[in-house]
Each structure stands twice: as structure tokens, then as C-alpha cells.
Amino acid sequence: MSANSNSPASPKSLWLTIYATCVYAFLYLPIAVLAIYSFNGTGVGGFPPKNWTLSWYRILFKDDAIWNTVLNSAIVAAIAVAIAITLGLLAALALDRANFPGKALFRRLVLLPLILPGIITGLSLLMLFVAATMKLSLLTITLGHGTALISVATTEIFAGLQKLDRAQEEASLDLGANHWITFWRVTLPNLKVSMIAAALLVFTLSLDEIAVSFFLIGRSNTLPLEIWSRLRRGITPEINAISTIILLFSIALILVWYRLRTRTSNEAAAVLPSTIQGEQA
């Protein structure tokens, strides 16, 4: 349906198409450049790229230091997912179904890390861990990621909960199942897709997270912090190579996430709108 009297071929519409194309170019050009120069034999920079090579990838695959941090990041992300999804599910259920004093404050507090710059979350957690005389390590980073990402899990699962048909739960209770069985047999299976989608999202965000981790880092690095510390020593195409791999991995996860998301709703909903709507809810 054309909502405007301009036909798609009108000059105004043409300008808009050109403008939109330019915006896409702006979004993708830097990423494309990054990937292209990971194959550039003469290093990062200069034009045109020449001496195409896979040697940066070869160096990367032999670089044990990097792969150790990849493993660290994966462990951190997996535990952060467990924390964020468990508490996000409970928080979403509480926001949907329970009334308690301070509920409005609780909602704001849970969702705050979503929009709060990472530095504030990171620093205030640093002070907590210092006060509790906890040594900084991967554990503190994991707790930081889990805490910050409960917000994402809560909004995703809360959105899924809005679509849930409560009559099913009532039927289950009327037929004699208790709350516990109803939760496992009715509520949870209905939320499965939004929970998997939330888990993928939390996993990706944790893998990429740097602002909170920056303050909670102990002896062992996560992948983004390892890249960060290498950047201070100078740029090499090896960083382009690992970035390109991260890129492909993120895209793969996002495509799965998007599939799940659109399978449950006809509307192309995204995490941010539901996040923002969640703040108003």
C-alpha cells in the first residue's frame, strides 16, 4: 500500500531512495573495509589493497593467547546467560503478575543498565567488589555481565509474556495442577522461544561487552579486552582477521535470533522498541 500520493517513481521518492542507500553505505562501508584489509598482504592502510593473502588468518590461528581469551569470553558469556535468563524470567513474571511495595522502583532499577553508560555500572560494581574484598577475575566480569544484561532478558521475556494466553494457565489450575506444575508444563513451554531469543542476544552482547569488563578485569582477559590491549601496541591485520571472524559469528547468531523472533510474531519487532515500551509499561 502506498501511503503517500507520491508514486514510487516520483523524483522525491527517488531522492529518498538515494539517501537511504547512502545511509546503508555509511553503515556497511567501515565493516567491509575492515574485512577486506584482513586479506591485505601489506598491512592495514593504503589504497588499493594488494598482495591478497590468508597469512593473517594463519598467524591468528596459531596465536594461543587470543584463543585462550576466546575461551574465557565463551565461559563468561555462558554463565552470564544463565544468570540473566533465570533472573530475567523471574523479574518479567514479577513485573507481570505480582504487586509489591517498590515495584515501580524495582522496574526502573532492573532496566536502568540498558540505557546507563557502561562506565557507571562497571565502576559501581568495582566499588562493591573492593568493599567485599573480592579479587577481580573472570568471576567478577561474569557477575557484571549477568547484572547488566538482566535488563535485556527481562524486556525480551516480558514481551513474550504479553503474548501468552492466560486462559491456558487458568485451565491448568482449574484441572487440578498446582502452580509449580502449571509453571513447568504451561508457562515455561510457552515462553521457550522468547527465552532462547533472549539467550542468544545476551550471549552476543556479553561476548562483545567491553565498558563494564574494563573495570572488573583481573589477570585473565576476555577477547574484547585482549584486542583492546593489543590496539594500544599498534594495529595489525591480525586484529582485522579476528574482527572479521567475530563479525561473521555475530551475524550468524543474529540471523538465528531474528528467525526466532519473527516466527512468534508477524510484526517485525526488535529488541529496542520492546525495551523502550517496557520502560513505559
Added chain:
Amino acid sequence: MYTRAYKSAVAIPPLLWVTIFLLIPYAILFCYSFWQVSPLQIIIHSWSLDNYRELLRNHIYLEVLFRSMRIAGAVTALALLLGYPLAYFLSFRATKRKDLLYQLVIIPLWVSYLVRGYAWKTILGSDGVLNGFLQYLHLTNHPVEFFLYSPFAVILTLTHIYTPFTFLPIYASLEHIPRNLIEASQDLGASPARTFWRVILPLSLPGVLAGATFAFVLTLGDFLAPLLVGGPSGIMISNIVVSLFGAAYNWPLGAAISLCMLILVVTLLFLVERLEKKLSFQ
């Protein structure tokens, strides 16, 4: 239909977690901001307003704060300038490939922040890709230095990062506009321009507001882009906090700045929420 036990079971664990890992840390931040650090670099737990006095006395803090706000304002304006027409194009013009085009905006959103910041660093550097390109075209014969390590580089990088963030809520609000309102406006004789200014734009303002808030707040607190591409002239308020918590070792002063940022952000969110309610009642 939910029992008391059910409600407690779902509410208590997240309440506890949020209290321990969000509320208490903010409270500690609050306390630190009134403490001092001794010349021997020991934190003294005596209460005073000295840190806040120092923030007002030394002009560097307010200057950098205002610079950060200017950078955040510029990023917000640019992200809206890029994001709004894109959202409009997708919502009203793209028909067949709408879904694909939408996914194409989402993908960069979840591409690592660091990867995107790094990409700009390799493009803008004095022996970077852009300079190589300009010399290849013989537009310049020596490297242009000012691309990298400037507020301009910070604005460019953060605009790239936050444009998809601003796009999403705007697109959602455009998609929610009932199409018969637009038809009504046209049937009553309004020109397309008038329809846009009097119908579409006002109805999409809540989305614009949400997108702008995201871009502004997240830029304001950013410290990574300035470190990556900003150089000394691109320093922002969070960089000062980072150095106070690192080499400069003055946690209490750093905490005071962080607390001011926290209050600034929460106030802004509160105002936006009020404004949004007002807009949606119109």
C-alpha cells in the same frame, strides 16, 4: 489467580539480586563521593563536600562535561538525520524487500562496538585507508592528519554506532501510525508535505524522543571511542573518570563525577518519560 507464595517466589530472587548488585553499588558510589584520598593515597572515610567543590572550582571538569554534551548533541542530531529518513523510507516506500532491508539495519547494531570503533581507526589514520584512497586519486600528496584523533573522529564513529539505535524506535513508531489517518489527511486535501509535518511527524515524535535519548545518553558516557580515535582534543567526561580510577588515583573525586552523570542521566530519563506521556495523549 496467583498465590502469595507464587508472587514471592518470582519477585524475591530478582529483588535480592538487584539490591546487591545495583542498589548497594550505587549507594557505595554515593558514599565514596563524599570521602577523601590522603597524600599517601589512602582513602579517608571522612565526610565532606570537598569533591563537589573541586568540580565547581576547577574549570576543566565543567569544560569537558560541556564538550561531552556538545559531542553527544552532535551525534544525536546526526543519528536522527540519518535514522529518520531511513526509517521513513522503510516504513512508507520499501514494500517488497522491507524485511530484508530491516534486517540490514539490525545487523550492524549487534556487530561488536570494538570492531566498529577499530574499523574507523584503520580508515581515518594518517597512513589509513582514507588517506591511501585520497592519495591514490591524487587529491592530496601527503597524508591528512586531522581525520584521526579529533572530536570529529569521535562524532563520526559514535554516529556510526548509534544510528541503528535511533532508527529502531523511530521505525516502530512510524509502523504504528494507522495508515487511514494518512489517507484521511490526503483526502481532505493536504499536500504530501503538509501530511508529513502535521500528521506523520507529530505521531512519530515518541520514537524520535526514545531514539534521541539512547544516542545522547550512551554517547555522553562513552570513554572508549575517545581513547580509540579521539586523541587529547577528543577527551570526554568519562575519560577523566577512567583516569581518576586509574593512574590519577582519586576514587572519591571519580565517584563524585560518576554520581553527577548518574543523576544527569536519571533526570533526563524522567523528563523524557514525562514528555513522552504528554505526546502520546495528544
